[in-house]
Amino acid sequence: MEQYIIKGGHPLVGEVEIGGAKNAALAILAAAIMTDETVKIDNLPDVNDINVLLDAIAGIGATVNRIDRHTVTINGRGIHDFSIEYDYIKKIRASYYLLGAMLGKYKHAEVALPGGCNIGSRPIDQHLKGFRALGAEVEIEYGKIMAEAEKLVGKHIYFDVVSVGATINVMMTAAMADGLTIMENVAKEPHVVDVANFLNSMGANIRGAGTDVIKIRGVRQLHSTEYSVIPDQIEAGTFMFAAAATRGDVTVLNVIPKHLEATIAKLEEIGCEVEEFDDAVRVVSKGDLTSTHVKTLPYPGFPTDMQPQIGVTLALCKGTSTITESIFENRFKYLDELARMGANVKVEGNSATIEGVEKFSGARVSAPDLRAGAALCIAGLATEGITIVDDIVYIQRGYERFEEKLRGLGGIIEKVETEKEIQKFKLKVG
Numbered sequence: 001m002e003q004y005i006i007k008g009g010h011p012l013v014g015e016v017e018i019g020g021a022k023n024a025a026l027a028i029l030a031a032a033i034m035t036d037e038t039v040k041i042d043n044l045p046d047v048n049d050i051n052v053l054l055d056a057i058a059g060i061g062a063t064v065n066r067i068d069r070h071t072v073t074i075n076g077r078g079i080h081d082f083s084i085e086y087d088y089i090k091k092i093r094a095s096y097y098l099l100g101a102m103l104g105k106y107k108h109a110e111v112a113l114p115g116g117c118n119i120g121s122r123p124i125d126q127h128l129k130g131f132r133a134l135g136a137e138v139e140i141e142y143g144k145i146m147a148e149a150e151k152l153v154g155k156h157i158y159f160d161v162v163s164v165g166a167t168i169n170v171m172m173t174a175a176m177a178d179g180l181t182i183m184e185n186v187a188k189e190p191h192v193v194d195v196a197n198f199l200n201s202m203g204a205n206i207r208g209a210g211t212d213v214i215k216i217r218g219v220r221q222l223h224s225t226e227y228s229v230i231p232d233q234i235e236a237g238t239f240m241f242a243a244a245a246t247r248g249d250v251t252v253l254n255v256i257p258k259h260l261e262a263t264i265a266k267l268e269e270i271g272c273e274v275e276e277f278d279d280a281v282r283v284v285s286k287g288d289l290t291s292t293h294v295k296t297l298p299y300p301g302f303p304t305d306m307q308p309q310i311g312v313t314l315a316l317c318k319g320t321s322t323i324t325e326s327i328f329e330n331r332f333k334y335l336d337e338l339a340r341m342g343a344n345v346k347v348e349g350n351s352a353t354i355e356g357v358e359k360f361s362g363a364r365v366s367a368p369d370l371r372a373g374a375a376l377c378i379a380g381l382a383t384e385g386i387t388i389v390d391d392i393v394y395i396q397r398g399y400e401r402f403e404e405k406l407r408g409l410g411g412i413i414e415k416v417e418t419e420k421e422i423q424k425f426k427l428k429v430g
């Protein structure tokens with residue numbers, strides 16, 4: 001099993017290029033099968049989740065051509081199989097987007113119940129409510145969701161909870177339903193807007209993405225397009241908190257600063273200097289940082305996907321910080337690991353109280369999920385000793401060349417697999 005080994009205690013300094021947004025790209029790839037024409041998608045992150053989804057799309061008969069690591073063409077004309085059994089697909093969350101896409105285009109879809117990070121119970125009732133409202137019959141049997149419709153007809157849908165997945169999924173189906181769909185209480189995340197823009201570039205008629213109400217006038221057919229995925233605000237934020245925690249000076253390149261507002265506000269609150277450019281943000285962290293309070297919320301609130309990264313940073317800030325996790329009930333597991341590195345934390349229900357410490361000590365820790373894994377690497381980079389992070393397969397789901405990008409900022413981090421490699425690293429770093 002691959003691990004990261006880290007020798008920390010050095011400020012991260014320099015520039016890092018941010019890739020395309022995983023969570024936008026996954027939905028866009030699924031939506032690409034909704035036309036028989038060829039779609040070209042650029043700025044894809046080269047991460048495991050994307051590769052699993054591309055294999056699944058090829059597996060049902062679409063033609064998938066990799067132009068390079070970040071560009072792909074997809075042609076859905078050959079799709080002959082509307083049932084996705086593929087073993088890996090159920091492990092990724094975004095497998096549910098094939099349901100919305102296939103239901104919209106073929107009026108029939110069967111997809112294994114989705115997986116994704118184990119950060120809470122993660123129901124999909126709002127997705128199913130939306131499909132049913134549009135006229136689909138939906139059943140769950142043998143771990144599979146089966147959706148079928150003779151005809152899909154636009155409806156007024158009010159979501160009971162704000163869900164990124166349900167908003168995008170039902171939007172995809174409604175894009176090819178008859179008539180007008182009005183979706184209320186929808187998610188406003190940048191990736192919701194990106195998927196709407198992508199579908200519109202294929203000929204869909206979607207208005208209001210990025211606000212609380214999305215209106216979709218269904219169209220009969222979608223057509224070819226060329227599209228570039230937006231930058232990943234979570235990858236960018238991860239490097240920004242890595243700069244803060246290591247008392248570094250890092251500029252994230254190829255970002256949309258507007259998408260990073262909640263992150264920038266928290267970095268400034270704890271005492272970092274943040275400079276915004278057209279498509280870059282520089283974070284400078286000098287001297288003592290101070291505590292703050294964080295509550296995760298749907299966009300434009302502070303993202304739950306950035307909660308572990310700020311948590312690790314706050315554990316090294318002076319004073320008492322609190323974090324309220326209001327989206328997922330099981331996203332504090334990384335704090336147990338951090339406690340093994342010397343953090344002073346207490347979790348009660350959906351709140352964590354963090355008493356800042358001056359430094360951590362290196363330890364062997366496990367990545368409990370994707371963002372938590374990245375956050376534990378930040379902890380290791382901020383720690384003078386040696387830290388080993390196990391289960392990095394989670395990190396590889398969503399970060400491209402993570403260790404290489406950190407090394408580019410002066411971080412001492414290597415991917416290792418054997419005890420011999422660990423010893424070699426220790427000898428090298430002294």
Ligand SMILES: CC(=O)N[C@H]1[C@@H](OP(=O)(O)OP(=O)(O)OC[C@H]2O[C@@H](n3ccc(=O)[nH]c3=O)[C@H](O)[C@@H]2O)O[C@H](CO)[C@@H](O)[C@@H]1O
Nearest residue numbers: 023093094122123124125126127161163164165166305327
């Ligand atoms: C692949 C992907 O894009 N994953 C992201 C997506 O996950 P995901 O789409 O699973 O998250 P949602 O936005 O749907 O979940 C938000 C909240 O709504 C609840 N809920 C959701 C759907 C539903 O049918 N019923 C229901 O009750 C969830 O339990 C959660 O409490 O958005 C999350 C919130 O920004 C991010 O953390 C994930 O990284």
Ligand SMILES: C=C(OP(=O)(O)O)C(=O)O
Nearest residue numbers: 093094116117305370371
């Ligand atoms: C939780 C995440 O992903 P997923 O929803 O795919 O588990 C994430 O991207 O942080």
